[in-house]
Amino acid sequence: MPTFTMEEPLRLESGHLLSPVQIRYETWGRIRGDKVVWIFHALTANADAADWWSGLVGSGKLFDPARYFIVCANMLGSCYGSTGPASVNPKTGRPYGPDFPRITIRDMVTCHRRLADHLGIGPIHIGIGGSMGGQQLLEWAASEPARFAYLIPLATNARHSPWGIAFNEAQRMALRAGIRSGDAEAAQMGLEAARAMAMLSYRTYQTYKTTQAEASDEEAYHFRASSYQRYQGLKLRKRFDLHSYYTLSQAMDSHHIGRGRSGLEQALSAIESRVLAVGIQSDILFPLEEQALLIRHLPDARLAVLDSLYGHDGFLIEFKKIHQFVAAFLDGRILPHQRNGNPARSFPDAEALPGSETF
């Protein structure tokens, strides 16, 4: 997988100068001639969109390399090849760890923009991303209101909510409890606890009821739902850096496309792209009202509501429905929301999409 190494140091939003900075990225298709699709990954994913979005990216899929030039870059602060807390701090010769500077979603977008320059990419045909990926997408669009022809933010928001920040803080408290003693195993256990907590925000009561119900009426001490939480924690621990998790969680909290732009409404109103916001009915972390807010202020936007058993995680699971929505949008089959109209009435009509009952 290629790596882009910046020639200039990166001036962070905090004022701090970060150097060196490298961004790991992946591309699919031919850079010359085809329209560009930029895919943004979420918190713990990586640049290999054909892996974590296997149902949407690849030959014969919605985003087909035969048709588009597709880019996905590992976000700044992550541990999958881009500069982050697991990278070597040139001042010490050791990984930054907790000394990595505070970064914001805006800093990540600065990296994406530099990578686009490096690749010789001008206008971007489609920008798409869910959750924290959608936050980067919206931040980029706010910083360059004419850059994207089509924007598809999924299960995301224009500003991170107090609720989302509180979920992240609870997780950071678990990380700090683990880190505090200097015991390496305790620190990893803190990461496991943080992930177990996060899983609850990604799923719902119904998800656990359906997938983690106890088989027996007689068990009083050992439960399937408990094992599942521990398993999820362990799985992340094996593949993710705990300081990177901490840093990215703080970056998510910083997300606010209206900061320094006279507020949220102003920033959204300036975006010239044609937008499909996708919300998930059962998402408790980025609830529908956040996507409804997007389309209230974006000049050319419509909202698709996806039904899923999986809550927020639906954007990583419901390939078929997402494909259906996005294809209809790109074909011009979903009419825009009427500004100043009733947002509830402007949701696309179910009849507009054959076979879909979930709009």
Added chain:
Amino acid sequence: MPTFTMEEPLRLESGHLLSPVQIRYETWGRIRGDKVVWIFHALTANADAADWWSGLVGSGKLFDPARYFIVCANMLGSCYGSTGPASVNPKTGRPYGPDFPRITIRDMVTCHRRLADHLGIGPIHIGIGGSMGGQQLLEWAASEPARFAYLIPLATNARHSPWGIAFNEAQRMALRAGIRSGDAEAAQMGLEAARAMAMLSYRTYQTYKTTQAEASDEEAYHFRASSYQRYQGLKLRKRFDLHSYYTLSQAMDSHHIGRGRSGLEQALSAIESRVLAVGIQSDILFPLEEQALLIRHLPDARLAVLDSLYGHDGFLIEFKKIHQFVAAFLDGRILPHQRNGNPARSFPDAEALPGSETF
């Protein structure tokens, strides 16, 4: 506050013999002549119901000592005067800590029943409790189907859900991360993290949006919602024992009134009390479907749905609405649910309660 010391050792559901066992409790009113009200407290509360339920217990309140003999006992395993992990283990002369035996909701009820015998209480006129308090109430009623004339479980369930267990496990993972190194401060930080996580299950997106919104559009690093989480963690740390928290959280997971009783439906069907189940519309931890399940199987039950900004915590906050519902119920103004009917239709009609729009 009086303490009841058991003469006999307590045989736990696990088979373990616990001794000595003492139960701290409080009473209000005269034991002779008046009808008995038994109040059950939730996870981190105590026997002083006139304190944590100040709007409902006391002179001139719904539960008035001039009218009732009122009892509230600190649950087994807690750290407010009853035997628990903070108590001295007679074998070592030091607090049990993590060596306290596993206990269940059923073990707590065994203690309540022994306390009732000790006080000379036979039939109980009203049993009432929210959340984990409601779990004890339902367990007691299942073990003695004719003991209570009126049962009022609030924001609770007949069996703890996979979702609830998963929330508890994530919290225990934070506790274990803190405990692991032997560093006392780290252990306390684990308790803070667990409490911060729990707060999210007790409240909602709307609660945080309304009470913890950021005042400024320009802040990127320090958020009110984060401070709030840390504050809540610290507040619990100052008043609660972390091993007690761990033990009680496991006991909550054990809750299943159908265990050893041929299942949930059978256990609920046997209960002879007149029941008002109170559910909270915005409760994500004990959602309405759990109270709807109660009234589907209880022979004489009705459901009141309370609207609250505070989610699950509504049962500790919405004194006026709870008073209104319970008073109407005790006066016979809420008709029972028709068994085999449509539960949605059997909710009490708003018109039955003047001034209430929240049924």
